[in-house]
Amino acid sequence: MQANITFQCNNLKLPIHYNHMLQGFIYKNIFDDDFREFLHEKGFEIDGRNFKLFSFSQLKGEYFYNRKEKTITFKDRVKLTVSSPVDDFNNEFLKSCLFSTNLQLNHQPIVVQEIDIDENKEKLNKVLIQTLSPITVYSTVQLNGRKRTIYYTPEDSLFSKYIKENIIKKAKIIYGEDFKKSDFKIEAVSRNKISENLIYFKKFIVKGWSGLFKIEGNEKLINTALDCGLGAKNSQGFGCIKLLR
Missing domain, CATH: 3.30.70.1900 (Alpha-Beta Plaits)
Incomplete structure (x- = not known):
């Protein structure tokens, strides 16, 4: 399942290389403490390897790039896609997005405006x-x-x-x-x-x-x-x- 989440923001300023901030945002906003700890510390094990079974996109939105500061500033809205086949992950993360009154990215407030879901159950080869x-x-x-x-x-x-x-x-x-x-x-x-x-x-x-x-x-x-x-x-x-x- 893919969740395409649009956030309202007010000149959201991030470093150009912000992947670790988005990862931290996702982990922080997994609603259930036990599942968050399991996913962060271990994940799903097979053949001696651990998989977290989620991915996320780069951010999309109207932005300004400051070459000197190496920062990117999103004006008023920004879109993030988060994808996983794990129901617990999807439910706990989206629950936090929908009901939290204090969502922050890089210590700046953001508010969920829209969530669009794609189930990804295609029968295609x-x-x-x-x-x-x-x-x-x-x-x-x-x-x-x-x-x-x-x-x-x-x-x-x-x-x-x-x-x-x-x-x-x-x-x-x-x-x-x-x-x-x-x-x-x-x-x-x-x-x-x-x-x-x-x-x-x-x-x-x-x-x-x-x-x-x-x-x-x-x-x-x-x-x-x-x-x-x-x-x-x-x-x-x-x-x-x-x-x-």
Whole structure:
């Protein structure tokens, strides 16, 4: 399920790299304390890995960019998409958004104006999607005794391979089924329809890709992608997507 939330604001000023603030806002506004702690500290475990099973978009709205201060200021309204297949997450987060009288982002008040819900229960095996936040795919290797992160581009065959492996694990948590033999492939519509993004998450640079992608494969894996996000670091604001057709 995707919740498209429009907030009223008054010159909401944020640093350019605000992903960690949105993540903190989401965790803070999960209404149930026990579920918040579970999701923040652990999440859903499978094959020795933990998944939070939510993603969120970059903010949309009319804004002013201050190059000198490296800040972005949204004038009077801003839109955030938060996506998850987990009912507890959706219910507890939206409950807080609807009933809290003190919502704040970067210590500035915001007020929910509208919430639009998309259930993401499509029966499709071929779709066109647009990123709402960049997709990041990487692996970590040892080089000369030090850890090094290698990021993959959509032109690299490992980009689709690692995304498929990742989405199969998420789908197994959600559906309780083994999807190892299921088809799933993602590729960019064209090279000029995607762009590379460099985003700081706290003190670390994350490379990702934004734009239009084609996905083919198992319908449950496609719905998992729409609900959970594609690639890595979804709960840090990467890989959130929307269905175009």
